[in-house]
Amino acid sequence: MLTARHFVFMLAMSAAGLASADEAVSAKPATAIISYADVVQWLLALLLVLGLFGTLIWLLRKSGSLSFAGRSQLSVISGLSVGVREKLVLVKVGDKQLLLGVTPGRIDKLLELEGDARLFQDQETPQVNGLFAQKLQQALRGNPNV
Incomplete structure (x- = not known):
């Protein structure tokens, strides 16, 4: 037995189904074509990122320990x-x-x-000659008098 509620529900569902069917027919299928230029662009970007990463690692290894x-x-x-x-x-x-x-x-x-x-107890910090070397040693030690 169909009641008024069931009838309204079926009518709403069929209207929604027709609307979605119309949208599916009118919408063009999306084509995802990957071109040769896209692949080259991705490879160049990957090589750039890997090159930057390698350069950063090389610089960190060359600089030694940063204190x-x-x-x-x-x-x-x-x-x-x-x-x-x-x-x-x-x-x-x-x-x-x-x-x-x-x-x-x-x-x-x-x-x-x-x-x-201990050896070299009197030379806890290496002796430096020249004003620039002394200023550099003070800056590395963290003295505010630089």
Whole structure:
């Protein structure tokens, strides 16, 4: 038994169906054609982004460690080449000094110095000659008197 409510509902649904069918017939199908120029443009953009990324990585590696906090707790005090590919490196780590043996495949801790046994105690900061070098050292240490 069809009631008035059912009749109105069916009439509304059929009207909506006809309207959507008319829109589907009148709308042209969208064609997504990718041209050769689009592919070349995407490849060039990709190469540009990868080139910028590679350049940034290269610059960061070349600049070494950037110390934004003023004084670093880790620094190389001295180094000595003992062979073609072997070195002795004296490193300051906090209040300690470590003598490291560095080879291409390995780094060994040879000696740990603390307190009065540390080397170069009077030269905590390297001695610099010239006004520009002194100003640069002060700026790197974070002194406001630059």
